[in-house]
Amino acid sequence: MGPYHAIMVHFPVAFWTVAAGAIVLRSLTDRPLARAFDRVLVACLVVGESTGLVAYVLGQLVWPPDTLQATPLGRNHMLAATWSLVYFGAVLFLRWRAGERVWDGPVNRLVMLLLGSLGAVLLAITGTLGGHLHGAPARLSELLKMIGLNVYQTFYLPNWMLGVVAMAIVALLALGMTGARRPAVSIQQQEGST
Numbered sequence: 018m019g020p021y022h023a024i025m026v027h028f029p030v031a032f033w034t035v036a037a038g039a040i041v042l043r044s045l046t047d048r049p050l051a052r053a054f055d056r057v058l059v060a061c062l063v064v065g066e067s068t069g070l071v072a073y074v075l076g077q078l079v080w081p082p083d084t085l086q087a088t089p090l091g092r093n094h095m096l097a098a099t100w101s102l103v104y105f106g107a108v109l110f111l112r113w114r115a116g117e118r119v120w121d122g123p124v125n126r127l128v129m130l131l132l133g134s135l136g137a138v139l140l141a142i143t144g145t146l147g148g149h150l151h152g153a154p155a156r157l158s159e160l161l162k163m164i165g166l167n168v169y170q171t172f173y174l175p176n177w178m179l180g181v182v183a184m185a186i187v188a189l190l191a192l193g194m195t196g197a198r199r200p201a202v203s204i205q206q207q208e209g210s211t
Contacts, residue, residue, distance in 0.1 A: 022075040026147065029072055032065030033105050033140050040108070040133030044126040055120070062109035069102050089171040094146035096172060101139045108132055 039054035039061065076098065077085075085091035111132075112119055119129050145157040149168055158168045166172055 022072060022079050023151065025068065025072040025075055026144075029065045029069035029101075029105075030140060030144060032061045032068065033101070033136065036061040036065060036105070036108070037133045037137040037140065040129055040136070043120060044130035044133065047120075059109065059113050062105060062112065066102070066106050066109055069105065073098055073102055090146065090149055090169055093168060093172050094143065094150055097139065097143040097146055101136075101143045104136060104139055108136060 035054075036058055039051075039058045043051045043055045043058070045051070076095075079085075080091070082095075085095060119125055141157055142161065145155045145161070146168055148155050149158065161168060165177075
């Protein structure tokens with residue numbers, strides 16, 4: 018199953034890379050090229066998610082899960098692959114459900130820019146770890162080491178990241194409470210005021 022997994026992972030990598038690039042481009046501009054990429058974004062995410070699921074299942078068949086989980090590198094790769102699969106599934110759901118509204122206003126665009134950038138980083142980490150498992154280490158592992166993530170040790174949340182997570186939680190709670198206090202304006206009221 019190893020060769021099948023190695024071949025299959027190239028499909029979600031390609032589609033998710035295009036999707037991340039499209040998200041970043043669309044969040045920065047309204048130009049025709051960015052709008053054209055946005056029109057195929059959901060399709061790229063659907064194909065990426067579908068092929069990613071197949072690659073994930075094939076990856077579970079390369080080695081028995083208990084064997085893969087016995088090594089820090091194997092655990093890290095499984096963790097990053099799971100994050101990538103779930104993450105891009107969440108981005109797909111957001112873009113599909115919210116539609117064009119994800120590009121309305123600077124805050125939404127910033128959120129989408131961060132989502133696209135984070136997706137690209139997750140994908141790169143997953144691929145780097147897979148390369149190490151395959152015997153083809155990448156230079157990205159040196160960058161990971163600089164931020165406290167050694168690919169040959171189990172990834173734990175670095176202490177500085179706990180502060181970032183705490184600030185994100187507070188910011189998200191504040192945004193949610195602010196949005197909940199804002200009165201809902203119906204489409205009919207908006208059309209009547211124009």
